[in-house]
Amino acid sequence: MFAGRFGTAWSWEGPERLRNVYFVYLLELRALLKAAPYLKNEIFYTGNEEEDAETRKAVDELLEEIRSFSDHFDESEMFTGVESHARELREEFRSHFVNISSIMDCVECDKCRLWGKVQTHGMGTALKILFSDLPHSHYKQDHSKFQLT
Numbered sequence: 001m002f003a004g005r006f007g008t009a010w011s012w013e014g015p016e017r018l019r020n021v022y023f024v025y026l027l028e029l030r031a032l033l034k035a036a037p038y039l040k041n042e043i044f045y046t047g048n049e050e051e052d053a054e055t056r057k058a059v060d061e062l063l064e065e066i067r068s069f070s071d072h073f074d075e076s077e078m079f080t081g082v083e084s085h086a087r088e089l090r091e092e093f094r095s096h097f098v099n100i101s102s103i104m105d106c107v108e109c110d111k112c113r114l115w116g117k118v119q120t121h122g123m124g125t126a127l128k129i130l131f132s133d134l135p136h137s138h139y140k141q142d143h144s145k146f147q148l149t
Contacts, residue, residue: 090131
């Protein structure tokens with residue numbers, strides 16, 4: 001299945017798809033690393049103390065694994081150059097992302113719409129985390145009050 005989806009046997013788009021998957025993987029890893037202090041202090045409550053402890057342990061192990069990975073995405077490399085062009089590019093990027101989210105509302109299959117919305121929302125959250133401390137960010141926030149909802 002991997003060779004079929006990401007190779008060139010069925011489609012010339014395979015290598016491009018693989019690059020896109022890897023890009024998203026690195027982007028998500030970087031967002032988790034930036035949110036690590038928040039996640040480290042978060043209280044996970046499931047209603048079951050054993051599950052709470054397992055969740056805490058799993059999150060801590062995930063964060064340690066992410067810290068050991070050395071080749072993270074560098075969001076400071078995005079939207080660079082002349083500030084007016086960079087600002088326009090950031091806004092265009094944000095606008096396209098909002099459009100993708102609204103397009104997901106038009107998908108007829110409930111299951112596909114749900115998964116598309118979950119993925120889009122997850123990527124949007126990662127982007128907000130990544131861009132929150134960049135100069136002139138649309139998502140600028142005080143990191144002493146960093147919170148996820």
